[in-house]
Amino acid sequence: MEPFVTNRYVYGPYGEPLHYDNEKERQGFIGKEKDLESGLADHGVRKYDYISGRFTSIDPLSEKFYGLSPYQYSYNNPISFLDNNGLSPEELKNIIQGNGISFSLNKMYSSNKVTGNEYGALIWESDNGLGYPIIGINVVPGKDNTVDTDLNISEEYNRNFTIARAHTHLNGHAPSYKDFSKLGDPSINYKYSIIEAGNKRFAIEVLNHQKAYDLDESLIKSLWFKEYFKSINKGNTKVEASRDAAIGVTQEYNDIYKLYETNDSEKTNFKEIK
Numbered sequence: 001m002e003p004f005v006t007n008r009y010v011y012g013p014y015g016e017p018l019h020y021d022n023e024k025e026r027q028g029f030i031g032k033e034k035d036l037e038s039g040l041a042d043h044g045v046r047k048y049d050y051i052s053g054r055f056t057s058i059d060p061l062s063e064k065f066y067g068l069s070p071y072q073y074s075y076n077n078p079i080s081f082l083d084n085n086g087l088s089p090e091e092l093k094n095i096i097q098g099n100g101i102s103f104s105l106n107k108m109y110s111s112n113k114v115t116g117n118e119y120g121a122l123i124w125e126s127d128n129g130l131g132y133p134i135i136g137i138n139v140v141p142g143k144d145n146t147v148d149t150d151l152n153i154s155e156e157y158n159r160n161f162t163i164a165r166a167h168t169h170l171n172g173h174a175p176s177y178k179d180f181s182k183l184g185d186p187s188i189n190y191k192y193s194i195i196e197a198g199n200k201r202f203a204i205e206v207l208n209h210q211k212a213y214d215l216d217e218s219l220i221k222s223l224w225f226k227e228y229f230k231s232i233n234k235g236n237t238k239v240e241a242s243r244d245a246a247i248g249v250t251q252e253y254n255d256i257y258k259l260y261e262t263n264d265s266e267k268t269n270f271k272e273i274k
Contacts, residue, residue, distance in 0.1 A: 013078045014053030015041070048073065102268055104137050105166060105196045111141070112168040118142040120167035122190070142167075164192035164203075172197045174243040175204055177224035180257060181217035183209075201267040202246070205258040212256050224249055247273060 010018040033042045040047040046055045058070040101123060108119035121139045169176075175195050183193055183206045195202040206212055227248030231241035243261075250259040251274065260270040 014073060015048070015050040015078070016053070017050065053078070101137055102266070104139060105194065105201065106267075108139055108166070109168050109170075109196045109198060112170055115141065118168045118170075120165070123164040123166060123192075123194075137166075163190060164194050165190050166194035166196060169195050169197045172200060172239045174200075174202050174239070174246045174261075175249075175259070176242065177217070177221040177245075177249070179204060180212075180220050180224075180246075180249055180253075181215070183212045183257075199267075201262045201270075203260040203270055204246075204250075205260065206256070207258060208256050211253075215253065215256065220249055220253075223252055243273075250274070 012018055034040070035042065035047075038047075039051070040049055040056065042048075046057050046059070048055050053073050053076075054069075054071040055073060056071075059072075104121065108121065112119050119139060119141055121137050123137045173195075174197065175193070179193055179195060183190075183204065191206055193204040193206075195204075224245045228241045228245035231244035232238070236244065246259055250257045259273050261273050262269055263271055
């Protein structure tokens with residue numbers, strides 16, 4: 001028997017229904033139950049209004065999100081964040097940790113060790129037309145011990161929403177100044193830069209793409225090396241110094257970047273480092 005589509009649902013970015021084959025379907029945006037009388041979605045702690053893109057009551061955790069409305073949904077950025085329970089948005093990096101992405105990153109690092117050349121990848125999301133995203137990764141080898149994944153984006157990947165750029169760093173080194181300076185490219189606009197570094201996995205989050213794009217690379221480079229040699233002079237290893245340098249950049253430009261690292265053997269549990 002040939003498979004066929006029984007119902008099709010199309011949503012806007014905040015979950016507003018654009019097309020329903022069955023208007024009485026109770027399951028709505030991101031799988032949450034919809035009240036057919038009020039049109040509100042049940043997100044557990046609070047009710048959500050698809051049309052306004054706002055919750056109908058105040059966020060119990062609103063004190064943690066100064067500067068944002070206590071009624072906002074997903075930091076007002078539903079493309080990059082999900083809010084499953086009405087308390088705190090779940091970042092797409094949690095999706096990145098699944099779908100075989102972690103395995104691919106480990107394989108990239110192993111290949112780097114064998115060939116001596118870095119490996120890179122773009123991690124992307126696309127709509128499969130069934131109401132949930134497909135997460136994919138395209139891995140490319142570099143040459144001369146470097147890789148520029150931006151040069152390997154095909155037309156297909158340009159049509160998808162790129163979540164992250166990833167590449168390998170041998171010997172456990174943390175992000176370099178170059179890893180920060182390339183993150184403002186408006187033609188790519190990815191949210192994360194992931195560095196696969198053996199026993200650790202680092203991630204830089206871009207908070208403001210325009211500021212990142214406008215920031216002079218020479219300022220990042222100067223600051224990074226200043227913090228790096230300060231750490232070396234304290235007797236730290238190159239690995240430790242690279243981490244200190246990356247932290248120094250994120251502290252100076254904390255309105256543009258956040259820095260994370262994994263602290264578990266599976267390299268899936270990211271924690272912010274400051």
